[in-house]
Each structure stands twice: as structure tokens, then as C-alpha cells.
Amino acid sequence: MKRTILFTAVLLVTTLSVNAQKKKDLLEEIDKLRQELKTTKGELNDSRSREKASLRKVETIEFQVNDLKETNATLLTNMSNFTQLSNQKAENLKKSQEIIQAKDKQLININDALTRADSTNLVTFSALKNAIGGDNIKIGNGVIYIQLANDMLFGENDKSYSISDNAKPMLAKIAAELNKNTSLKITVEGNSNALKLDGKTLIDNWDLSARQAASVVRALQTDYKVDPKRMEALGKSEYATSGIETVTRIIIDPKFDEFFRLVKDNMKNASKG
Numbered sequence: 001m002k003r004t005i006l007f008t009a010v011l012l013v014t015t016l017s018v019n020a021q022k023k024k025d026l027l028e029e030i031d032k033l034r035q036e037l038k039t040t041k042g043e044l045n046d047s048r049s050r051e052k053a054s055l056r057k058v059e060t061i062e063f064q065v066n067d068l069k070e071t072n073a074t075l076l077t078n079m080s081n082f083t084q085l086s087n088q089k090a091e092n093l094k095k096s097q098e099i100i101q102a103k104d105k106q107l108i109n110i111n112d113a114l115t116r117a118d119s120t121n122l123v124t125f126s127a128l129k130n131a132i133g134g135d136n137i138k139i140g141n142g143v144i145y146i147q148l149a150n151d152m153l154f155g156e157n158d159k160s161y162s163i164s165d166n167a168k169p170m171l172a173k174i175a176a177e178l179n180k181n182t183s184l185k186i187t188v189e190g191n192s193n194a195l196k197l198d199g200k201t202l203i204d205n206w207d208l209s210a211r212q213a214a215s216v217v218r219a220l221q222t223d224y225k226v227d228p229k230r231m232e233a234l235g236k237s238e239y240a241t242s243g244i245e246t247v248t249r250i251i252i253d254p255k256f257d258e259f260f261r262l263v264k265d266n267m268k269n270a271s272k273g
Contacts, residue, residue, distance in 0.1 A: 127180070128252075131173045144252040146174060150192065153248055154212060158194040159202060161211040163219045171216070174250065175224030186220075186231045187251040188213045193238035210235025212248055 125139045128146065136147045153167045154160040163171070178186060190213030192205045202208050213233035220226040238246070 127177050128174065131177050132170060142253070146250040146252070147247045148250070150212065150246045150248055153216065158192070158246075159197065159208065161208060161215050163215055168219075168223070171219055172224055175220050175226050178220070178226050178230075178252070179224070182227065182230070184230065185253045186226070187234055187253065188216045188220075188231065189234045189236055189240065189249040189251060190214075190216075191236050191238065191240045191246050191248060193246050205237040206235055208235075209237050216248060216250070 125137065125144050128137055128144065132146070136149075138145045138147070148167070148170065150158070152170070153164060154162060155164040155166075178184060190209035190211070192209040192212060194202075194205060194208055197204060197208070202211075210233065213235055217228070217231045217233045220231065221228045240249075
């Protein structure tokens, strides 16, 4: 009986000891699991924080990428506009250069025509100078002036508008040279300052100077066969000369229509070249 009780007691103590050890092990296991859970929660929170940071970084990068795309698109547009503008400027510059070149050709053609006209005048001037001599022939402003004293052309009477015999040899020499070049235009300019006009036969010096110029034109036409279509008579009264002695001027000038024809022909030839 005592042995049974003792065995039971030993068994109970052993059982209690084993249970205590198991309980202790269980508690240690629980503490370990709690620590692991705590660590896992910490790691989870860290992971979530890193995830949020990564998401913010991704959003920032996406924003930067979109901004760069917009900037790049703007740059491409600006480059396209700049290219178009540069091409337009280049085209405008090319057109300007072409216009300048065309104008230069026109100026060269006009200058050539002027040179030819001046050359014609110089030849005519030299011929007239050799023919009539003296200092009464001059050249300037593209025309030739022959100044003939009124008392030589019309005699001593300052109211006369009839050609004197003394003037005829001179007019014959002038007409001979004028007939050699039928492209020259001729203007006879009368100048007079006669006094005591009666107001009937001759109204005033405007009337007298016009008649004197017409007499010279008529003589050149009738007596020396100068084409009347090339000539005109012009009366300037006493207002065209500054000297005391009055003169009649024969002004020799190339025809303007001939000059413009030369310019036009030169331009056509230049455009063909």
C-alpha cells in the first residue's frame, strides 16, 4: 500500500515536473514567437515605408519624364519654326540678291546707253567745232549749245527777225553737220531785249524772240533741208540770257525716244544672255 502511494506520489511529482518544464518551454516559445512577430511587424512597416518612398519617387520620375517630353516637343516645334523661318529668310535673301543683280544690269544698260549718247554728242561736238570754229559752241548737261549773236543772225536792227546774208554761211555749215546725224533733236531758242517796240507789228520781246527762233528753224528747213520733224522753235524773251548782248541758241540733243530704245534693246540683250 505504501509503495503504491509512493509510486503515485513520485509519478505525480514527475508529471508535475514535466508539465512545468513544458510550460516553461511553451512560454519561451511564445516569447520567441512574440519577438519574431514584433520583428516581422517592424520589417513590414519598413517595407511599407520604402514602398511609399518608391511610389513617390516613381511619381516624381514620371512627372519629370512628362515635363521632359513636353520640353522636347516644344523644342522640336521651335526647331521646325526656326527652320521654316531660316528657309524663308534664305529665300527672301535670294530674291533680294536676284533683284539687286537685275537692277545692276539695268544700271549698266542705262549707263551704256548714256555713254553711247555722250559719245554721239562728243562726235557731233567735234564735227561742229571743226566746221564753225570759235568759242560759240559748248557742251554740257548732255547737250550741245551753239550760241549765235543776234546782230550776226538778224543784222544791226535789234527788232529784226529776218536772217541776214552774213548769217547764211554759218547756218549752212551747221545744217551740213546736222544732216549727217538724223537722230539728233534740234531746238532753236530765241532771246531778245529790243527796246521801243511799237506793240503792233511786234507786241513785246516774247513775240520777237519767238519769231527770231522760227526764222532760224525755217531757214534750216527751207534753205538747208534739215528735217522739220527734228526741230522746234522756242522764244525766251529777255529772260534766258544773263549778258548784255542777246543771242540765239541752237540746242542739239539726242532724241529721248532713241535713247530709251537703246536702253530697252540693251535690257533685252542682257536678259537673253
